[in-house]
């Protein structure tokens with residue numbers, strides 16, 4: 084009886100949500116669980132309602148998840164300039180309906196004129212802001228190459244059809260939300276500083292204002308008409324190079340003309356019978372999430388309550404060791420050898436955890452990277468899509484900081500990334516996310532900077548289970564990891580999971596960062612054991628957008644309530 088009531092209430096709620104098309108509506112059901120938006124066949128969860136709706140409309144017209152990816156991505160460029168982009172890069176992990184998996188890397192690259200010490204002064208000190216603000220911070224963008232490559236391989240609808248909604252959105256304008264008004268106004272002084280002049284977005288924005296992007300509409304139209312080369316070799320490339328160079332940047336036409344996206348083999352590993360498929364280097368995401376989950380796997384974490392003292396301790400210690408390894412070993416695999424097999428091997432990880440002590444925090448000063456002895460075989464946004472055919476894509480894309488380098492290509496209407504800051508400017512010197520790096524992530528011409536982006540797909544018993552990812556810089560890995568545990572170990576719905584308070588540790592600084600909503604009841608006990616706690620910063624940790632395939636086959640969207648994020652399905 085209970086079951087029937089549950090099914091009826093879910094059906095009722097699905098009808099309701101179809102009627103009102105809410106954003107992050109949370110549904111209370113008879114089983115006292117909180118579900119996100121539910122759908123029968125297809126779903127998009129992204130940072131903006133416009134983008135999710137446009138992606139979904141493409142699938143309603145018969146397009147697949149890859150078609151929807153192109154349309155959603157370009158709609159985020161227009162509706163979410165904070166992170167959506169053609170001036171940045173990203174990663175996509177996919178799982179086809181037949182179970183085949185893969186990934187594409189369209190990460191930015193260092194310009195040909197980049198050099199190892201380009202952000203250091205004569206004394207060898209890091210020059211403040213040089214790798215984050217303005218033209219010198221910009222890496223060679225990969226997004227347009229990535230989208231066209233995906234479309235070429237998997238797309239089914241004509242590219243014109245996929246690009247038109249974003250062109251229309253740019254022409255007709257986007258309504259400013261509360262979050263957006265706050266961010267645009269807060270960053271205005273930096274827009275002016277980076278561009279040495281005012282830009283389109285330089286005004287005091289109010290909620291409900293409409294922003295139109297006529298120059299961007301023209302740029303997208305040129306790309307639609309002339310193809311990907313318009314961005315890399317055409318008028319748009321000229322505009323980009325000219326503008327960046329006028330601001331003292333080093334990107335050349337050769338940099339753009341030689342950019343190529345790369346198909347890569349994703350990182351896959353088993354966690355308690357679930358297959359986790361995530362991004363390989365130059366993202367650290369897949370390896371780090373694998374290291375953390377495999378380090379905690381032998382401890383059977385679900386014997387401890389969710390977010391309890393023991394839960395936080397165990398995860399913190401696994402994270403501390405993982406981020407120490409990240410700093411030493413991870414970088415662009417086209418330039419450095421990354422010892423993937425060792426880093427993910429249960430023996431290596433058990434050695435790494437062998438000095439973990441339940442009574443006392445390990446100090447980060449006592450931790451360095453592990454010993455690799457085994458022979459080796461060889462500001463961001465995320466969206467998740469499942470189509471009506473059963474294909475799934477997880478995409479995380481970024482221009483790094485909020486509005487990237489703040490450089491807004493005059494006449495072409497888009498922001499450029501400040502991804503160069505993801506390199507290690509100097510060994511031991513933290514980047515804007517406090518992450519340390521070493522030789523493996525040193526700057527070199529045409530090298531890709533190390534990323535933490537973790538677009539991830541989870542499979543259980545050969546079936547698609549979850550599509551997930553988030554922005555959040557260094558906290559991306561730990562946010563995705565906590566959500567995987569929420570669902571796999573604590574049986575949460577996707578909406579319950581994304582709404583949970585989160586925490587994060589990254590080796591250095593040696594603090595556990597907690598969201599302000601995290602219950603502080605465990606803090607005294609943690610302090611007693613020697614842990615440093617940082618809840619001072621009201622910054623949220625991640626904005627997770629995910630889809631869960633429920634046991635009855637329905638799709639449940641988890642749209643993070645921390646932003647304007649929105650799940651749309653049919």
Ligand code: DON
Nearest residue numbers: 462463483534535554555556
């Ligand atoms: O690739 C990376 O790891 C970073 N550039 C991601 C930046 C990010 O998530 C910013 N958003 N909060």
